[in-house]
Amino acid sequence: MKLYNIDHSKQSINYEPIQTTTINKTIKSGNNLFISLLEVNPIQGTFPIDEFIGYNLEFSTMNRKNFDLDTLGLLTSGHPQSIVYGDFDFPTFIIQKNAPNNILYGSCQKPHGKNQNVFPSADQSIEENFSTIKKRPNSLFLMGDQIYADDVADPIFPVVSKWSQALIGEDKRGLYSVDRRLQTTPFRKAIDRINGRQYTLENISHLTSNSAHNHLIRYSEYMTMYLLTLGPTLWENVEIPSFDDLVKNDNYYFIYPDNKKNKRNHKKERKKYNKRFNTEQKELANYVNTLSSVRRVLANTPTYMIFDDHDITDDWNISREWKKDVYQSPLGRYIVTNGLTAYWLVQAWGNDPDTFTPYANKIRYYLNRYLVTARFDEEWEKHLLSFHSWSFVAPTNPRSLFLDIRTMRRYDIEPQPLRIGRYIGEGNNAAQLISRRGWNRISSTLEKSNWRYHDPIILVSPTPLYGIGLIESFLNKFVYPFRLLGLPVNYNLDFEAWKYNGKGFNLFLQQLAKWNPQTCIILSGDVHYASAVKSKVTFTNKRELNIHQFTSSPIHNMSFSGLWGLLLKIVIWFNAQKRKRRTIHRYCDNFDRLQINSEKLELKKRYKWHEEIKYLTTSRGSIIETKNNIGLLQLTKNQMKNKLITAKVNPNKGIQ
Structure with a gap:
């Protein structure tokens, strides 16, 4: 790897080579797939700070042919x-x-996803400020759902199948040994056809996604989906077969077979899938055209990532019952292990090399065995399913602490009352997204990063600490109870809020009080809208904590569409007008219940803390943005500025 210190002026650009040493740590991740992490150190002194550093990668093959990024055609400006x-x-x-x-x-x-991918707009914002240190983005935080393992489009399924074999080369038949039922005709026939996995995953693995008809299962499929989602290379020269050709070649699974008895139902089913295929194909084509922008942003911006549920599967670890059902199923464990192994290689290793590199030899060993058996050993499975060191600190200034809210949960045993229509009963409480033990682990991780108490801090929580009350209340009353009962709900805004569990919310704030940061910023995603919130928290010892939260979501998965979306946006707009004009007073009582006060808290009441919440408006006067968006937070010593980047429409060129 070659590095250059770049001096860019109006008159000229100078490239001064930086003398370095490079350690290449490569893991063979498939028969034709290798993941490399390069550790580069300057021979003398330190790397330039707050200056442009350019780089080129050099490769050599077995027959000693050398090539670099320019040879691959990636360094031609304007191409x-x-x-x-x-x-x-x-x-x-x-x-x-x-x-x-x-x-x-x-x-x-x-x-x-619906509407336009916003990455090209982020790419354009970097292009506009490419030589201006003060304005150009210098970090990219991807805060969950980098892939959708549980929601795979029909047209992409054959592409995943093709490339997973070419890159990984596992024996597909190895899957059938995971559970004997998979060897029987109905399951074996369906599982590798488009639309053929919903029943299998619901009834054998006990996963709860209602879009699991093409759910990723094998490790090779997870790895391939990352490559198809984050870059354009695998899409070059790929021609997706037409719906009719796929049906003709018996690549589609139909619930009703094409015979005389089921002719009418088969015809309706085929029409439904044909319409879905055509819609998804158009959406997919638009997305693929944006992937060169995705790659350019990633190639020029230090990037840190943390998972949410869709990186593995929808509702991942949502409840104690979910964990029991899925992890007692061999196929359930198989799928989650495959997803976490791919996450380890593509996301986690680069996030925190010091934590994950010591496991490199172990994962090499188990990957080599997987390529023979198409199944990870039980020891690796147990290791991943009990691993709790996914949280990490990014070396930004101030430090950025990324929170794992999926694997360190606590599930309270006390029942909560449930009322859904005429149904009245008891159900499980929502989980504490991070348990007390989890916070202790996270605090230890933070302290090892050279962060000191009272230093400013950025917290990255995949789901917001502060949501929009109207949406959260709707989910809490009409969606979340069904999920906790283990019932699938077809709803695009599926998300879990901190406030659904008062103990968990209180633990979050109490941990912040212990750290006592000078400035506390929370960055979040997940909820399919963008918002900004400011909260002033006062504890019983009179200590105050000021929190600024900025939420950006989705990059490419707009949910507020159609008539229902329009109606909800209208209701939210009226609700927002009230919130713009007032401060919300809330407190946590001694039973960890979050209570709203119409006016400032009376100090006679017993409480653990009280807070004043203000929702900040966007440049358009709203407290939320429902279009696809990506946030740009600009921090200096004296100022913070948040900007939402959305897809730009040029009437002559279309979406940019």
Whole structure:
């Protein structure tokens, strides 16, 4: 790897080579897939701070042929596949310390999501400021749902199947040994056909996604989906067969077979799938056209990622019952293990090399065995399912602490009353998204990062601490109870809120009080809208904590569409007008219940803390943005500025 210190002026650009040593740590992740982590160190001194650093990657083959990024056609300025900006010769990045901390942040990028992918707009914002240190984004935070393992479009399924075999090369028949039932005709026939996995996953693995008809199962499929979602290379020269050709070649699974007895139902079913296929194909084509922008942003911006549920499966670890059902199922454990192994390689290792590199030899060993048996050993499965060190600290200034809210939960045993229509009963409480033990682990991780108490801090929570009350209340009353009861609900805004469990919410704030940061910023995604909230929390010891939360979601999975979306947006708009004009007073009583006060809290009441919440408006006067968006947070010593980037429409060029 070659690095250059770049001096960019109006008159010229100078590239000064930086003398470095490079350690290449490569893991063979498939028969034709290798994941490399490069550790690069300067031979003398330290790397330049708050300056542009350019880089080029050099490769050599078994027959000693050498090539680099330029050989691959990636360094030609102005070329559609170029990964350079402006008149730079190389992709560049910034090691930020004293310069403004400019963070792009977002979540939820689904290939067949509604409306336009917003990554090209983020790409354009970097292009416009490519040579301006103070304005250019120097970090990218992807805060969950980098892939949608449980919601795979019909047209992408054959592409995943093709490339997973070419890249990984596992024996597909190995899956049948996971559960004997998979060897029987109905399951074996359906599982590798488009639309053939819903019943299997519901009844054998006990997963709860209502879009699981093409759910990823094998490790090879998870790895391939990352490559198809985050870059354009695998899409080059790919021709997706037509719906009719797929049906003709027996690649589609139909509930009703095409025979005389089921002719009418089969015809209706085929019409339904044909319509879905055509819609998804258009959405997918639009998305694929944006992937060169995705790659260029990733190539020029230090990127940190944390999972949410869809990276593995919908509702991942949502309740004690979910964990019991799924992890007692061999197929359930198989799927989650495969998803976590892919996450380890593609996301976690680069986030925190010091934590994950010591496991490199272990994962090499188990991957080699997987390529023979198409199944990970029980020891690796147990290791991943009990691993709790996914949280990490990104070396930004101020430090950024990424929270794992999926694997360190606590499930309270006390029942909560449930009323759904005429049904009255008891159900489980929502989970504490991070248990007390989990917070202790996270605090230890933070302390090891050279962060000191009272230093400013950025917290990355995949789901917001503060949501929009109207939406949260709707979910809490009409959606979340069904999920806790284990019933599938077809609802695009599926999300879990901190406030659903008062103990968990209180633990979050109490942990912040212990750290006592000078400035506390929370960045979040997940909820399919963007918002900004400011809260002043006062504890019983009179200590005050000021929290600024910025939420950006989705990058490409707009949910507020159609008539229902329009009606909800109207209701939210009226609700927002009231919230813009007032401060919300809330307190936590001694039973960890979050209570709203119409006016400022009377100090006679017993409470653990009280807070004043203000929802901040966007430039358009609303407290939420429902279009696809990505946030840009700009931090200096004296100021923070949040901007939402949405898809830009040019009447002559369409969506940019």
